[in-house]
Amino acid sequence: MIGSHRRYAVALGLVVLLVALARMLVPEAIGLSDQGDAHRLTCQLGLEVDVAWRDRITPEVSSTAYVPFQWERHTWYGETCGANGTGQPYRSSQITLLRAAQLVTPVLGFDAALDLRALAVVCSVLLAGLASLLYLALPGRPALRMVTVGLVVLALLDRRVAGVFASGYSEPAALLGLLAVVVASLFVLRRRVATLPGLVALAGTGAFTLTSKSQMVGVLPLIVLALVWRPSRAPDQPSWPIRWQRTWFLGWARARAAGLVLSLVLVVLTASYLGSQPPRFEEVNRHNQLFHTLLALDDQPEEDLAWFGLDPALAPLSGTNITGNAELVGSPAYEPVADIDQGDILRFYAAHPGRLALLARRGLDAAAASDPSAYLASYGRDSGEPPHTFENRIWLWSALFEIADAVPAVLLVVVFGSLFVTVQVVRRTDDPEVEGPALVAAGVALSAVLSFWVAVLGDGTVELARHLIIADVLVAWCVPFAIAARFGARRPRPELALPPDVATKVRVDPAASAPPADDPVTVAPVTVGAAARYNAGDAAEPVPGAASFDELFERFVANDPDGPEPGRGWKVRRWRRTPPDPAGDLEAAVADPPPRPSPPVAADAPRPPRPPLPSRTPRRLAADVAPSSAAAEPVAPEHDPSEEPSATDGDADHDWLQLSPDDFLAALRTRSTPSPHPTDDPGGPHP
């Protein structure tokens, strides 16, 4: 199965690569024409657009009417390379993608210093690689994973979005970076204990995304949350000072030291990046937010200007952009506008909630716009297409936005519906295999909301539909990731993993009992007393800090179930909820944690239905440990969690916990099969 997953991932990546390349380059290349923003990135590479001087200022043949694919070398001096006519440098990780495209341009045979078709190839390769990784990181059966990956990729290749992958804008870095963040988050959050390489990957992809454009600052809180959500080391390391183990916060922080350090690096990097943004952007955004948006949302510009302490003579600027009335914008009356900051804008909206609601409505309409870049173009001048022609090759998600164009509330239903579904999944499970994807899906939905508000409050209503492209992609992603989180939980259970010391006692090769190496499964209950970062890669070797079984057992019994360590508390709760009959349901106690306890139910009350997640599937314990005796064992009765003792049933817990190690092992050896639990595994017990 593992090998087939890898093969599927490679095959899927190849399919995505071919589809993306065909979509971008055949029969003729498509991209997104330039409304002037490309220069601030390409000039940093010493490039100028290869369009004749006069054509650039002729609307019918300008770089806005046709995609300027070819760029030639040029040396820029002074203030000619910067943001919006200034020399203020505009930084973006998109430069990295453009440099890569510049490198492969001659390799691909294009006759230019940079051909944006080479950027399309670079982006297609990256997209294919990320699609493969996403397949491996997702839960569920291959078909579900492929559908999920397909929907995610199609959102990026949709006609609303795909053109940016052959353009000079910074969106490709933001979109591919977001996808990389999602993949890295899945790898981190699907383990009970985050690995350091996983955290570094998440922080690295986060850094790439956050430095792509300032609008991406909205996802910083979510990336930080993902970095510190899981502990990165076992909380009960013997080397820790006792006082640290007894102080909840220090224990929490210590267990997440790597995530916290990386979060700090990301926060500092993001703050530094935002601080390096061109001051001209601040001027433009302030004007757009104040005059083009806020004043235009109502018809009382003089009063609004007075609220900000500005000269009412500026009222004619209502609804204009900063270049719309240079006479007034350049006048002394405008100079105090420089003192208005984002806080003032937010205070105004707080004092005028109706205006904020109106802004949200305008934003929603813009997000639902069926053609956010309609004034641009998809084709090069050699294509023979009329100017400003937009392509229509892939429109799956555009169909959703066509509906949303008529009923914008559809977008709210998609985002908050997926958020509701994923939160329900998170609430019903502690299994990181199930919880992780749900957390990521919830993060995608929240990212959509945050990106929306950052765009709306940052850029105002100027070109808002185009600025909301990233939020639109995140809205589209909500659907496949919610599906993956909801239905990916119904996966075949992996083989039972035993702690090395237990496996040794029962004479089972620890490596053989380990979960597959490329399936990031962490079977938490077997980490009893041992380091919690027990997974496929670690299974064949002793976990640092692991003690002998007797030591573990004693430590386990001695631990306070509600102790300060979250990880330990979770583990203890699992064991405490286990029925007292070890022979009856030992398997579930070891590797199949029951759902969280139901609220107290009266004796005569109807029994609440069992939560559907996570699904219960048979364990392979008996087959692995004692195949000959397993077949002769009678089928155990259905395990009903409602009959389990609650977390407060201390006596029953202690009966179970006071089993001797030998009794424990004996119970393991005599475990029956098949499992009494219902299964989703069509193949039954594994060979």
Added chain:
Amino acid sequence: MSGDRRAGRGRTVGLVVLGIVLAVLAVAPGLVGGDPEPGVGMEDQGVGTCHDYPTVEEYYSPSDTRPPVPCTEPHLAETIAVRELPADVASRDQRPSLEAMQRLGPSLDCSYADVVAYLGSDDENPHWFVTTQVRFPTEQEWADGERRFRCDAFTAVTTGIDRPIRRGSLRDVMERPESAAVRPCLAGPEIVPCSRPHDSEVVGGEAPPAGPERTRFAERVCPEAVAAFLGDEGEDLVAAVHDTAGGRAFCVATIRSGDPLLEGTHAVQAGGASS
């Protein structure tokens, strides 16, 4: 077992290092970027220097530090004056905003009169197709104390699909045949540079509106102006008042009916008759 443990740790460390290196490689180029060349400052771009702007971005930039080119090579602009900014502007610590500079430009001392003086044109030998543009110090220059602005003259006629380039200096150009590029001629009702095929060459000022003044202008003023303009070389041309496409009328030295079109200038000031 210890070897396996070491291998596992080595693998982890390797992955971490690889991740960090990849992250730095992915992020650093974007943060570092590529900065433009500093170029040549205001102090080295005095009167008579010529400037080429191969791109639209350079043409519309408020400042210009691109190294000057020899005036014999293709260029767009030529500096005709370098002057101090007004005191109220120069006293600011920070350079005015783009919009403030845009508003300030037309009010600065960089006008038609400067062009007239630099080109050597007058009422009888008017110049066309030349306008002025102001270049401010860069923000860095401003921070270093530079408070002068550059007054540039540039040719405002595009040629083909390329930028409106010209060759040669504009200083006293009216006294040379190359002035044909900045002298107004008529090709039918359209005003074109005299360097292009034309049937008439504009002489003197604009004709007054229709009426007695117009009649007097056509019968006396214009023929005298044309005679002075052509000198002894202009016997093939005749004086006339022509209406242009813009609804204006000018005194011109025009060809006789059936004669071939002209190129260049016949102004005696510029050295005599052209073809």
